[in-house]
Amino acid sequence: MQKLSGQQLPWPVDWAALFGAARPLILEIGFGHGQYLVHLAQRHPDSNVIGLEVASRCLQAAEGAVERLRLTNVRMIHATAEMALRHLFEPETISQIHINFPDPWFKQKHGHRRLMQRDTLDTLVSRLVPGGMLYLATDIYEYAAMSSELLAGTPGLNNTLATPWVTMMPERGITTRYEAKALKLGETCHYFAHQRNMRPVSLFPVIEELSMPHIVFQTPLDFNAMMAQYKQLDHIEGETIIRFLNAYQGRSALLLEAYIKEPTIEQRVAFLVASRPEAGEFTLKLSSLGHPRPTAGVHRAAALLGDWLVGLHPETRVLARKLLE
Numbered sequence: 001m002q003k004l005s006g007q008q009l010p011w012p013v014d015w016a017a018l019f020g021a022a023r024p025l026i027l028e029i030g031f032g033h034g035q036y037l038v039h040l041a042q043r044h045p046d047s048n049v050i051g052l053e054v055a056s057r058c059l060q061a062a063e064g065a066v067e068r069l070r071l072t073n074v075r076m077i078h079a080t081a082e083m084a085l086r087h088l089f090e091p092e093t094i095s096q097i098h099i100n101f102p103d104p105w106f107k108q109k110h111g112h113r114r115l116m117q118r119d120t121l122d123t124l125v126s127r128l129v130p131g132g133m134l135y136l137a138t139d140i141y142e143y144a145a146m147s148s149e150l151l152a153g154t155p156g157l158n159n160t161l162a163t164p165w166v167t168m169m170p171e172r173g174i175t176t177r178y179e180a181k182a183l184k185l186g187e188t189c190h191y192f193a194h195q196r197n198m199r200p201v202s203l204f205p206v207i208e209e210l211s212m213p214h215i216v217f218q219t220p221l222d223f224n225a226m227m228a229q230y231k232q233l234d235h236i237e238g239e240t241i242i243r244f245l246n247a248y249q250g251r252s253a254l255l256l257e258a259y260i261k262e263p264t265i266e267q268r269v270a271f272l273v274a275s276r277p278e279a280g281e282f283t284l285k286l287s288s289l290g291h292p293r294p295t296a297g298v299h300r301a302a303a304l305l306g307d308w309l310v311g312l313h314p315e316t317r318v319l320a321r322k323l324l325e
């Protein structure tokens, strides 16, 4: 019951309504099997505790633990940190953020996008209330050194420790599953504790949902003619990648699949071209399959599809175009 999807929650979330009480927010990013999340919920019964995870098996394991313990002040969200921070949380709303052992493959440099990097850290800081805490733990020395440099170059944060990190932090109360494995192998763990100070920081606004894209057009073409000219195409614009995939023809609609990757969210969506024979019109819209969210990237993809459809025949006329231009 506590497990939620970032893709389906409102942007931003009204956390007080979701938990049924307005209480300080505590966030854990990448909670794994959830021991630390449970510990946070038990240690802070007067806070609302939120965990973010991308791995479904972790969400399942943690959900079991939360249900067994009947904890009511914790929710688990299937979402990347990058997506949740920009879409779900408003600026200056979180009192503690915990990141335990992120990016275990850091040393292998296989192109994995790191959690600790400038843009994500700046967003994290913008979500902390002034005085709020950011805690990080890692067993990888290079990750600790890189994070230390990044944190030291963040004017909105003060290190609350006497050294850039410590190798023991007994006040954490428990060891996480990953931490226990690292300690058993004789690895050193590195713990950070930084506090958001009173300096003004960039307060990146929540990226909210847009209205549904919608184009109405008239064309002498039928679905067979449209399908015959359809090509899978890639569009890259800045940090947005739009990939048109398969197209399917039904009796009264075409369904066109698209993969859309934006800096904060990746979606696989379907556009529908539906015919309205009585009006001699066609409508291009987003299918509701898979709970798509109308983002700027989705509007851009709809505009590209619309332009392609209109360009297929010189007599095509656009009757209505509801798009973010």
Ligand SMILES: C[S@@+](CC[C@H](N)C(=O)[O-])C[C@H]1O[C@@H](n2cnc3c(N)ncnc32)[C@H](O)[C@@H]1O
Residues within 6 Å of the ligand: 029, 030, 031, 032, 033, 052, 053, 054, 055, 058, 079, 080, 081, 082, 100, 101, 102, 103, 104, 115, 176, 177, 178, 179
């Ligand atoms: C090495 S594990 C550590 C798990 C747990 N914190 C522990 O200490 O036992 C890292 C976890 O972070 C999750 N993760 C990785 N990237 C993430 C992201 N961008 N947003 C949310 N979770 C992420 C992974 O699925 C994985 O469960």
